[in-house]
Amino acid sequence: MSPAQPLRIGLIVNPVSGIGGPAGLGGSDGAAAQAEALARGSVPRSGSRAERLLRALTRQGVTAEILTARGAMGEDAVRAAGWEPALVLPIPEAGRPTTAADTSRIAAELRPRVDVIVFAGGDGTARDVLAGTDEEVILLGVPAGVKMHSGVFARSPEAAAGIIAASGGASVSHPVEIVDIDEEARRNGRLNSRIYGRARVLGRRGSTQGGKIGSTAETGEQLGGIAAEVDERIDPEAVVLFGPGTTVRRVSEAMGFESTLLGVDAVIDGELVGSDCSAEELARLTEGRRVQLVVSPVGGQGFLLGRGNQQIDERVLARVDADDLLIVCTSAKLGDLAGGPFWIDAQDPSLIERFAGPRRVIVGRHHEAVVRVSIA
Amino acid sequence: MTAHETIPATITAEERAETAERLAQAVEKPLLRRYHAPRWDEPLIFQLSAEGHRGIEVPSVPEGSVDGSPEAAFRKRTPANLPQVGQSQLLRHYLRLSQETLGADLNVDIGQGTCTMKYSPKINERFAGSPQSVHTHPLQDEATMQGTLQILDELQSYIAEVSGMDAVSLQAGSGSAAIYGNVKIVQAYHADRGEADQRDEIVTTIFSHPSNAATAKTAGYKVITLYPDENGFPDLDALKSVISDRTAALFITNPEDTGIFNPRITEYVDAVHSVGGICVYDQANANGLLGIARAREAGFDLCHFNLHKTFSTPHACGGPAAGAIGATDALEPFLPGPRLTRGDNGYEWAPRREKATADIRPFYGVIPNLIRAYAWIRSLGAEGLRAVSEIAVLNNNYLLAELLKVEGMTAPYAEGQHRLEQVRYSWQELTDETGVTSSEIGARMADYGMHYWTSHHPYIVPEPVTLEPTESYSKRELDEYIASLKHTAEEARNAPDTVRSAPHRSGIHTIDVDATTDPETWATSWRAYRRKYQGEDQAQVPRWEAPQDLPVRPRAPKAHHR
Numbered sequence A: 001m002s003p004a005q006p007l008r009i010g011l012i013v014n015p016v017s018g019i020g021g022p023a024g025l026g027g028s029d030g031a032a033a034q035a036e037a038l039a040r041g042s043v044p045r046s047g048s049r050a051e052r053l054l055r056a057l058t059r060q061g062v063t064a065e066i067l068t069a070r071g072a073m074g075e076d077a078v079r080a081a082g083w084e085p086a087l088v089l090p091i092p093e094a095g096r097p098t099t100a101a102d103t104s105r106i107a108a109e110l111r112p113r114v115d116v117i118v119f120a121g122g123d124g125t126a127r128d129v130l131a132g133t134d135e136e137v138i139l140l141g142v143p144a145g146v147k148m149h150s151g152v153f154a155r156s157p158e159a160a161a162g163i164i165a166a167s168g169g170a171s172v173s174h175p176v177e178i179v180d181i182d183e184e185a186r187r188n189g190r191l192n193s194r195i196y197g198r199a200r201v202l203g204r205r206g207s208t209q210g211g212k213i214g215s216t217a218e219t220g221e222q223l224g225g226i227a228a229e230v231d232e233r234i235d236p237e238a239v240v241l242f243g244p245g246t247t248v249r250r251v252s253e254a255m256g257f258e259s260t261l262l263g264v265d266a267v268i269d270g271e272l273v274g275s276d277c278s279a280e281e282l283a284r285l286t287e288g289r290r291v292q293l294v295v296s297p298v299g300g301q302g303f304l305l306g307r308g309n310q311q312i313d314e315r316v317l318a319r320v321d322a323d324d325l326l327i328v329c330t331s332a333k334l335g336d337l338a339g340g341p342f343w344i345d346a347q348d349p350s351l352i353e354r355f356a357g358p359r360r361v362i363v364g365r366h367h368e369a370v371v372r373v374s375i376a
Numbered sequence B: 001m002t003a004h005e006t007i008p009a010t011i012t013a014e015e016r017a018e019t020a021e022r023l024a025q026a027v028e029k030p031l032l033r034r035y036h037a038p039r040w041d042e043p044l045i046f047q048l049s050a051e052g053h054r055g056i057e058v059p060s061v062p063e064g065s066v067d068g069s070p071e072a073a074f075r076k077r078t079p080a081n082l083p084q085v086g087q088s089q090l091l092r093h094y095l096r097l098s099q100e101t102l103g104a105d106l107n108v109d110i111g112q113g114t115c116t117m118k119y120s121p122k123i124n125e126r127f128a129g130s131p132q133s134v135h136t137h138p139l140q141d142e143a144t145m146q147g148t149l150q151i152l153d154e155l156q157s158y159i160a161e162v163s164g165m166d167a168v169s170l171q172a173g174s175g176s177a178a179i180y181g182n183v184k185i186v187q188a189y190h191a192d193r194g195e196a197d198q199r200d201e202i203v204t205t206i207f208s209h210p211s212n213a214a215t216a217k218t219a220g221y222k223v224i225t226l227y228p229d230e231n232g233f234p235d236l237d238a239l240k241s242v243i244s245d246r247t248a249a250l251f252i253t254n255p256e257d258t259g260i261f262n263p264r265i266t267e268y269v270d271a272v273h274s275v276g277g278i279c280v281y282d283q284a285n286a287n288g289l290l291g292i293a294r295a296r297e298a299g300f301d302l303c304h305f306n307l308h309k310t311f312s313t314p315h316a317c318g319g320p321a322a323g324a325i326g327a328t329d330a331l332e333p334f335l336p337g338p339r340l341t342r343g344d345n346g347y348e349w350a351p352r353r354e355k356a357t358a359d360i361r362p363f364y365g366v367i368p369n370l371i372r373a374y375a376w377i378r379s380l381g382a383e384g385l386r387a388v389s390e391i392a393v394l395n396n397n398y399l400l401a402e403l404l405k406v407e408g409m410t411a412p413y414a415e416g417q418h419r420l421e422q423v424r425y426s427w428q429e430l431t432d433e434t435g436v437t438s439s440e441i442g443a444r445m446a447d448y449g450m451h452y453w454t455s456h457h458p459y460i461v462p463e464p465v466t467l468e469p470t471e472s473y474s475k476r477e478l479d480e481y482i483a484s485l486k487h488t489a490e491e492a493r494n495a496p497d498t499v500r501s502a503p504h505r506s507g508i509h510t511i512d513v514d515a516t517t518d519p520e521t522w523a524t525s526w527r528a529y530r531r532k533y534q535g536e537d538q539a540q541v542p543r544w545e546a547p548q549d550l551p552v553r554p555r556a557p558k559a560h561h562r
Helices: A031-039 A046-059 A075-080 A100-113 A123-132 A157-165 A183-187 A220-233 A246-254 A279-286 A331-336 A349-355 B013-026 B070-074 B087-099 B123-128 B146-163 B175-192 B210-218 B236-242 B265-274 B283-288 B367-403 B428-434 B438-448 B475-494 B496-500 B513-517 B526-533
Strands: A007-013 A064-069 A087-089 A116-121 A138-143 A173-181 A193-202 A239-242 A265-268 A271-274 A291-295 A303-305 A325-328 A342-344 A357-364 A367-375 B167-169 B201-205 B222-226 B247-253 B278-282 B302-306 B323-327 B340-343 B346-349 B423-426 B464-467
Touching: A007 A046, A007 A075, A007 A100, A046 A075, A046 A116, A046 A138, A046 A157, A064 A075, A064 A100, A087 A100, A100 A116, A100 A123, A116 A123, A116 A157, A123 A138, A123 A173, A123 A193, A138 A157, A220 A246, A220 A325, A220 A357, A239 A246, A239 A279, A246 A291, A246 A325, A265 A279, A271 A279, A303 A349, A331 A357, A331 A367, A349 A367, A357 B236, A367 B236, B123 B367, B146 B167, B146 B302, B146 B323, B146 B340, B146 B346, B146 B367, B175 B210, B175 B247, B175 B278, B175 B302, B175 B323, B201 B210, B201 B236, B210 B222, B210 B247, B222 B236, B236 B265, B247 B265, B247 B283, B265 B278, B278 B283, B283 B302, B283 B367, B367 B423, B367 B464, B367 B475, B428 B475, B438 B464, B438 B475, B438 B496, B475 B496
Parallel strands: A007 A064, A007 A116, A064 A087, A116 A138, A138 A193, A239 A291, A291 A325, A303 A342, A325 A357, A342 A367, A367 B222, B201 B222, B201 B247, B247 B278, B278 B302
Antiparallel strands: A173 A193, A239 A265, A265 A271, A357 A367, B167 B323, B302 B323, B340 B346, B423 B464
C-alpha cells in the first residue's frame, strides 16, 4: 500500500464473545455455553466495543476503508458508528447464531483484501481468526472476550484506535503468540495458557496489553502472609468477593476454602455463600451490604478488572468503596509487571474512576506496595 | 615500521607520540583473557586431620608448674576437637582454597554492582595491623588508648563533614546493622514524643537496599514499598498518597540502584516532614557523591554509610564490616552505643545517656576497619574524596557508553542521560532473541575471571545485571570487562549451549543452591556435617520444642541470585 492510500481494515465482531463472563462461565466457547450465558441474562457487548473503536478512529481523524461481514459480525457496529463499509461479506443462512467457523471463513476472505484484521473478541476469537489465515497476518484485537491471555489485544477500544492511528499504514508490527487457557492444567488446579500459533500484531511492542504470564511457584510463606493481611481487613458483616486467578485461590486456601480458579466466589463471615457466581447472582448477593472485593492482577498484563472477571459488573462495582478493593499480588508477579501500572476496564469507565490512581497493594504480612491503577 | 626500526631524529613530537602508541599496541595483549581457575578438589581441613600431626611443637611444662596461676583457672581439661595438621599441609590447604576464589584483589570486581569493593590500599593494613590496633582490649582504660580514640573521634568528624550531619556513631558492624540502628533511632524518637504506637508505617522503595524493608519489619513496622514511575524514580504521587500521621519514616537511597540521581529528592523529604515523619538516607550508593552532595542539605535527618564500600575497608565476606550512622542534633541523643567525649583528661567514654538506643554490637565498632577508613580519608583529603567520586562517575559513564553498543543490552529508564556511579542494565532483548538469561551470562563471566551480579529480588528490570566500576579500575580493566561481556553476548547467539552450561573454566561448578539453603541439608559446621551426612549420633542440645498444635508454616522456596 502506498502512503496515499487509506488503511484497509478488515473488521470482525464475534457477537457472542464475552457473554460467558458476566454469566460466570469463565469463557464463551461453544454453543451450549453461549445459550447458557444468554439464559443467565448476559447481554452481548462486543458490538458496542467495536463501535467504541470506530468512534475513536473518527475522533482521531483516521482515514480507513472498513471491510467487514454482515450484521452482528461487523456491519451493524460500522454503521452505528457512522462509517460506511467498503465491503460487506455475506453470512449464509442469515439469522442463525454465528459460529467459530464463520469467524475463520470471514478472516480467510478478508486476508488478501486488507492491511490489518481487527477483531472484537477474546482468545477464542483470536484462535478462530488465526485458523482462517496464517502466521504472517497482521492482527489487532479489541478486547471483548472473557479472558485475553494472547498478546494480540489492545488494552481498550480507544487504545486500539490509538495503535491504528500511530501504525503508519500497518508498517509497524511485531510477532506475538496466540494462546488460550490450558484446560488440562485448569482441571489440575493451575491456570496456564497453551500456545495455539503465532501472528503479527499491529503497532510497536509494548503498545498492546501483553500476553498473560502463567503463575509461577509462588512462595507459600508470602501467600500465607498476604492471606493473613486480607483476613485482618475482612469485615464479618460484609460480603467478600474473591476474584479469579491462582494468587487469589492460594489466599483463599490459607483462609480455609478454595476459591474458583476462573470464577468469582462470595463469602460472608467466613461462610461460602456463592461459588462461581454469575453477574446476576453477585448483584443479588451484594444488594444492601458492604462489598469487599479481593482481586489480583493478571500476570504479565496487570489487569485487575475487566479481564476474566466481567461478572463483577457495573451493579456490583457501584457497591464497592475505593478502600474495599483489596488488591493482592506477590512481589515476584509485581516485579514481572515492572511495578505497574495495573489496569481496570469496564463498559462504562466513569464507574471505575474512583479506583484509579496510586493504590495500596498487599504484597505480604504487614507489607504493602503502592501501584498506580489506570483506566484502560 | 616495526618495533626494531629506529625512529629518525628529525620527526616531530606528534609523530613520536603516534609512533610510540603504535608500538605499544603492537605488543598489547588481547582484552579477552584465556583464564582458567585452579580446581583442587580440596578436602575439608577436618578430613586432613591425622593423629599426632602438629603445626608447632609446644614445649611441655612440668606438672604442677602452673598451679594457682590464672592460666590454670581457664585451662580446659579436655583438648578442643581441632584437626591435627602439619604446618606445611595447613599452608597448602588454605592457599589452594584462596586460589579458588574470585576475591576483590584478584578480579575486576565491577560486576558486584551496589556492592563493588573498591581497592583497599595495602599500606593501610600496616595501621590496622599495628600492635596499637590489634593488641587493644575494649575494656582497657581509656588513658591507655588515647591514639585509637583520637582516630575514632576524628573519623566521626570526617563522616559528619561528608554527610553534613551533626553527629556520627561508628558502632554498627555492617551496613544492615547501621540501617537497623536507624530504624531503632526512629522508633525511639517517636516514642519520646509519645507517638510510637500511632506511627507504625515505614515507607521505602523497591530500588533501595532490601535491608531497609527487612530491618523495619524486624523492628515491628508495617512496610510500604514504592515502585518506580516511568522515569525510574520512586513514584512521588504514590508517596504522597500513603503518608499520614501513621508514617514513622522514609528510608530511601539516592541514586537508587539504577544509578539515576533523583533531582526532586527534597520534595520527597518535604512531603514526609510535613506529616511528622523522619527522613533516612541510605547512602549505600554514595560512591559518586563524596564532596558533591550531602544528605543534610537535602533535608535528611539520619543517614548511614557503608565504610566497607564507600571508604575502602574490606567487606570481609559479609562481616565484620563497618557502618557509620549520621544524625542531626535533634536525633543525636538517640544514637546507639557509647559516646566519646574529650575533656581535661583527654578522650573518654561518656556515661550512658537516658535516650540512647540499645547497642547494636558489643563495645564500639570494628576498630581495624575504622582505622582503615580513617587512613583512606586522611590520605586523600577533601579534594581527593571529590576526585574519587568524579572518577567513579567517569568510569561508570564510559562503561555505559560502551555497553550500550552491545547488541541486546539496554539501560532502562532515563534514556540518553548520564548516570552516577552504577547502572542496572537489562539483557531482555538478548534473552528474547536467544533464550539465554542474565544469570547464565553471569556464570559464563566466571570463565573470564569476572564477577557478575544480577539484582536484588524481585527483578523490576528484566534480565538484569548491575555494574559499578568505582574509581579503582583502569580503562584497560573496564575494556577487559566490556570485551568479556560482548563476547559472551555473541556466544549466546552463536553457541548458546556453551553459555548455558557454564562455567567451564571456573574453580567451582554451579552448586545445588537448595542443598545449601535448606536447613535439613545444610551443614555449617564439621559437627553438623558428621551428624547430617555421616549419621553420627550426637548428644542433642536441649532446645525449645514447638507445641503439638502450633501450625507449621510452609517454608518458602528461596529467591536465588543465580
